[in-house]
Amino acid sequence: MKNLATAAALALSALLTNAVAQSSIGGATCSPTLTAKSAAPSVADGYVARLVANGLTKPRGIKFDSQGALLVVESGVGITALSLVDAGQSCLSVGSKRTVISNPDLNHGIELSTNGSTLYASTSDVLYSWEYSPQSQTNTSQPRVLINQMAGTDHTTRTLVLSKHVPGMIVVARGSTSNLDLQAEDLSSGISQVKAFNLNNMTEPYTYTNDGLLLGWGLRNEVGIAEEPITGAIYGVENSVDELERSGQDIHQDNPGEELNFLGYLNGTATPGQGGQGVNYGYPSCFSAWNAADVPDFTGQTGQQFAIGDQNSTVNDTICASLQAPRLVFQAHMAPLDILFNEQGTAAWVTFHGSWDRTDPVGYKLSVIEFANGEPVQPSNSTTAAIDIVSNADNSKCPGGCFRPVGLAWDSQGRLFMSSDATGEIFVVLRADGNSTQSVGSNATGTLPDQAASSSGTGTAASGSATSSSVASVGGMSLLAVLFGVLAFLV
Template identity: 20%
Template sequence: MKTNQFALFCLLTGFSIAGCNSKVSEKEKEAARQEGPDSVATLTDNLNLPAPFETKSVEHRPEEAGWPEGKMPTAPAGFTVTKFADKLESPRWSYIAPNGDIFVAESGTQKSADRITLLRDVNKDGKPEMREIFMEKLKRPLGMLVLNNYFYVANTDGLYRYPYKLGETRITGKGQKIVELPAGGYNNHWTRNLIANADGSKIYISVGSASNVADHGIEEEKRRANILEVNPDGTGERIYASGLRNPVGMDWAPGTNTLWTAVNERDKLGDELVPDYITSVKEGGFYGWPYAYFGPNEDPRRKGENPELVAKTIVPDVPVGSHTASLGLAFYDKTKFPAKYHHGAFVGQHGSWNRSTLAGYKVVFVPFKDGKPAGKPEDFLTGFVESEKKVYGRPAGVTVMDDGSLLVNDDSGGTIWRVAAR
């Protein structure tokens, strides 16, 4: 029984995914394990979820201490980690232009620089020789995009575009606000990310929810917890996918036309609920928020409110740990890393606050084959945690460079790390 068959079976029999898991025998699970990554075993092992409130909801925020001199994250054997850029103010996200220029959104929750910095590696030695303020006086920028002679910026309150010629080192004009977006929000859901499709005819905008679980009513959530689709001039807006509590990272699976996103799930149901995930995004798909999670598992705080939406909730593809705050998502579409990493996904995990022991605070890797997940997440870049009370930094965006290296935005540590294969 494959994963989609298993989810359908659960729906038809009236069980939750977690409940359905208990109905599958160990013999069936072992047989399914032999079938490979699309089997029942992989799905049900990952979705053996506890009951809501099985453990207390805990607020646990470590000190963000910064990196001591000489200390840096750790990558697997065969890789080197270097400091690509430092002394940045919350460098949460990076974007690489077609000419190789690297744009960094310096944007934060409590305090925000509200600018975009340009880094340029002129001699291609893995270190930027040029560093310029490209734009400033923005409103919590995150997503960036170069398309059709425009530079697009996703501020928290809207999508803006500015006339732009490739290679320019500064933009000073006001630009044009082409899409109004709902600003603010509980739990730091102020980030708005951008990606275009292959032919540049559509732009996708990620917009997180205004609350944990529609705490202030569903009216406050209009056009939120969605991925929106618009034309390059901002017209033609529609909801591409919904029920995504806080989608941030977006990328296209190599060799496919399938959009993927990294999603932060809800809090205050216990240590192991609800897992964050990465998932393929189905056009018109509903992913549960706020009524259900990980398939038709009803959130007790929204019990009985919308059974039809609960029943149609799509099971996400890959759970990546509860409360890990998985933000970054980038598929490895180069060849410099060993073959096992080709076409797989890197996920930047900003780290937990609603868990008794820390989770996240690292970059994980999910192997893919033929455009589909081919194994469980594994640690890739670690060493951000000193103890349960102190961390050195917090990974956010992850970006694959033209030279095949990986940039990791450590916004808390004010640093961008470069991971390269030896």
């Protein structure tokens, strides 16, 4: 009995040590701590989310510079640099804040050159560049206009992505000027399009309408754009139309689906069965079904496109089916705003800003999609491809009483940072086992949580509040209870 008691005690000691280590990883011992503006997020099992910064003005796009400062586009303010104090894992805080660019017209897009010495940012009309010093966190030149004539109303963000596969190429997205913008039917309008521009040796500014390499058109509002790191495939996430009707019937609660679109490659390579470069994705006449059963007189399935308005020889379901369909669809009105791949190309992280055009709010979360060989693992008709990692515990309080994810960025340690514009906050997300958040997906060392674990909210929201600091898993605590019982019996 004594030997059994000793063994049980050793096992208990090991488990307690692991629990303490997990608690340290989750940041329960971090000091000082911040309290989230809204309720602490619900986090999937195996992950930790901690509030790093608050008090910002509508933080949108974020990017780390070469010295580890987090550059933040504060919409209506400009770009600020946050120097972080790093105590390890999720124990991060802001040591200082410095204004880099003061320009209230900057609203979302941000990029940095590979060598870290050129900063790019966009207004609704212009893409600018500045010489940038990461050592002093200052711009060292006057702004240079690279692309202009992008002005518009309604959808005014101009997302930026610098290619790593084709150096010097920058991808710029331009959305529609209204909910259902008929100008987008005209290819020459430059509206609802994604283009790439060669910045190498350019002498004069480009005009968005007339210049650039067309990656896709008929794309209502492709706010999130990313380059898959292994193959160089360009993907975008689309915010689809509101208040949709078909055949006089209101179908807007669950249709159309938000989209993940494959936009080809910057070197012009086409993929059989997936369309080519510069093809039409359907807007403003064709939309993708999320709940196909609710679409009147439609025989297609989730992910397939249908027409709106009067069916005629130029707009009908058959023609819509011939246009480029999305690679995946998501629940209507979740509003995806950013997409970011891990370095292995096995996972794409997507922020869902959340709905306004739905009775029961949806979105307001960070999700991850498994990739392999340059494309999603799930088929195009899947409704379960996006796995929730960080979400609001009660969407009924949204949009006013919850965080709203926008921008994503990796730091040099593989920790994922996420901005929330509605609450003025920055969160860090990492795995509870201490491994890099980059290490998830089918070909990586880690695994993604299943849908059940994702929806259960059994992970840790380390927001700094006393009620949300524990990181030990439910399974670990159950085992602790068993060992305590065995030890008590044996002793």
